[in-house]
Amino acid sequence: MVFQVFPGGLKRVFPGGLTDSVLKLLASVSRQATVDEIRTWSVTTIDTLNALMDKNNGQWDRDKSMEVILRYLSVPGHSLGTNELNVIGSNLCSLNVSTLQSITTGDLRNSNALDLSSCSYEQKSVLYVTANSSLRAQRNTGPINYHLISPYLGGAxxxxxxxxxxxxxxxxxxxxxxxxxxxxxxxxxxxxxxxxxxxxxxxxxxxxxxxxxxxxxxxxxxxxxxxxxxxxxxRADPSASPALVTGHTNTSSAPVTGHTNTSSATNNSSAPVTGHTNTSSATNTSSALVTGHTNTSSAPVTGQTNITTNSSSTQSPALSQSAAATVQGSAAALRLAPGVLFIASCVWLLTLT
Known part of the structure; x- marks a missing residue:
């Protein structure tokens, strides 16, 4: 016999609430009941709970399935044992965390694999802790332990x-x-x-x-x-940003004498330059007065010119010392030049006389 009536009509027939015998016959009609109507039901046996949880009669709303289960648990002596867990199935996710914490490790271990896909992380976590405690006590091998714990890994x-x-x-x-x-x-x-x-x-x-x-x-x-x-x-792999390579900038306003710094700087100075000039490809922004030898000066240049290209922003100490020695040697040669010319002139006059 198919009991095809609405719960509203049943309430008039059973004003004190529906009994187990009636509830077992409701089938899909049970899903139309309100939460307040479910609270009047007498779900006293596991058979009644099984009939109400039957998936073939449709899915329960979470709040309604929770109320059905709580009606069963309100009966003294009832708990979420192995049989109850197998009957409830995925509707277990409608229960709150405190109710789930009442499940024992033994009952959870002996129950069928549960579908927890609709459970929250908090619910899964409670069930995982219970299941993991049970499996640790059994001391199974790794693969067996994994097989048993896998339904609860969502809370791991x-x-x-x-x-x-x-x-x-x-x-x-x-x-x-x-x-x-x-x-x-x-x-x-x-x-x-x-x-x-x-x-x-x-x-x-x-x-x-x-x-x-x-x-x-x-x-x-x-x-x-x-x-x-x-x-x-x-995501993109982290990579070092390309470094911005700049030459050494000499911003000092102090006068420079002797020979100049061979660092990678451009000299835009317009000061007069005498002596040996080293034309570097680097950049020097110094505005200092330069005597001796300078870098890429735009001023008139007399004496020996030594043009070099420095592709690096810095020079080794050995190169700097070599450059200094070249500059000093050139300066000394310039100072001796008048004396050598005077002696050569005297020798030439003596030859004529």
Whole structure:
């Protein structure tokens, strides 16, 4: 018999609330009840709870499914045991954190794998802690432990997820996508490769999935490329900004005598220059009066000119000393020149006489 009436009419027939026998017959009509009407129901047996939670009758609104479960738990002696967990299934995510904390490790361990995809991170975290405590007590091998804990990994912290890599496991793409967002974006390319093994190729299949895209965006593109999957969207690799290379600028206004600094500076000075001139390709902005030898002066130049090109912004001490020696030698030769000419003239006159 199919009980096709609306809850409003049932309330008039059963003013004290619906009993187990009636609730088992409601089927999909039960989803039309309001939260206030559900609070009058007498859900006293596991069979009634099972009938109300049947997925074939449609999905419950979260607040309504929570109220149905709480009606059952309000009966003395009722708890979220193994049978209840198997009956409730994914509707477990409609319960608050405090209610989920009442689940024992034994009941959770013995229950069927639960669909926690609609649970919040806080709910998943509570269930993970309970499940992990149970599995630690069993001391299973790595792969077995992973298989049992995988439905609850959405609530696992980063360090626990990374530790799974040492178990030589193959994490499927569904489990990877169930991890919390902070954990996923904190996993490096090497972490994901170690966790997923051969299943890492599924990242290409799900490359347009929002979770996979978020993970790719959190990784340097150069690291993503090492997977050889053709995934794009990684962040740009940090690179050193090209350094701005400038010559040495001498802004000193002090006079310079003797020979000039051979640093990479352009001399725009218009001061008279005598002696040896070293024309450097570097830049010197000094406005000082220069005597002896200077850099790229626009002033008249007399004496010997030695043109050099300095492609570096600095010179080694050995080169500086060599330049200084050349300048001093040239200056000494200029000072001796008049005396040599005078002696040569005297010798020439004596020859004539």
């Amino acid at each position: 912290p980063l360090e626990d997820v990374r530790a799974l890599a040492s178990y030589n496991i193959t994490m499927d793409i569904s489990t990877f996508r169930s991890l919390s967002s902070p954990v996923i974006t904190s996993l490096s390319v090497s972490d994901v490769r170690a966790l997923m093994g051969s299943a890492v190729e599924d990242l290409k299949v799900f490359e347009n999935d929002s979770v996979v895209q978020a993970w790719i965006a959190s990784q340097p593109q150069s690291q993503v490329d090492t997977l050889n999957l053709g995934l794009r969207g990684g």
